[in-house]
Amino acid sequence: MDKEKKTIAKEALQALAEIEEVTKMENLVKDNKIEFKVGEEIYQIRKPSAVERQEIDTSRRKKYLELINDSSFYFRRQWVEKYKAKGIDINAMEQKVKSYQGDIEQLLLRLATATEPKDVQTLKKEIYSLRDEQFSLSMEITDLLSHSIENQLLMYTNSYTTYIVLEKKEGENCTKLFSTFDEFMKSESEVINQAFLYINYLIYQYTGEKK
Secondary structure, three states, rough: OOOHHHHHHHHHHHHHHHHHOHHHHHEEOOHHHHEEEEEEEEEEEEEHHHHHHHHHHHHHHHHHHHOOOOOOOOOOHHHHHHHOOOOOOOHHHHHHHHHHHHHHHHHHHHHHHOOOOHHHHHHHHHHHHHHHHHHHHHHHHHHHHHHHHHHHHHHHHHHHHHHHHHHEEEEEEEEEEEOOEEEEEEEEHHHHHHHHHHHHHHHHHHOOOOO
């Protein structure tokens, strides 16, 4: 029975990989780095070193103190209470997002064992539809809470991390693209937009280990 469960789980993960193109993303990661091109130039982001992680943490801590000392910023729970007083129940919206996820996971298990092409296509359409609804609701929640201290801190930390690990490649040599965080924040470079596409996956999702 355990072997059967492992087989189903493996097939479900393979189905999920096809839908979310996880395999494609993993193939971009080499030695804890992701290389990408903008125009004719090659850039990369990489996992920060221990010293860099310490710098990121120090910067994050300073930003946190700045935010909590500003009376115009509120914590997430405070925003939730304010919205509820206006008739917007964020907790209920989040439960709906979790409900969507449960439905998606059940469909993925069915997809993993489906053999008929027609059934496969039908299940995929259902999954795509649920994911669209889940994504739309998640984005609505994100927009509502975008000014919370937690959200502002996360965006700042992601930006600072990207600034630290974003490099330009010239042959075998890599140089930091921006000399200061202020320069990074003022830039509207397409390079930064590309880097943001990969940074969360590299730093928070990819472990570097093959299952």
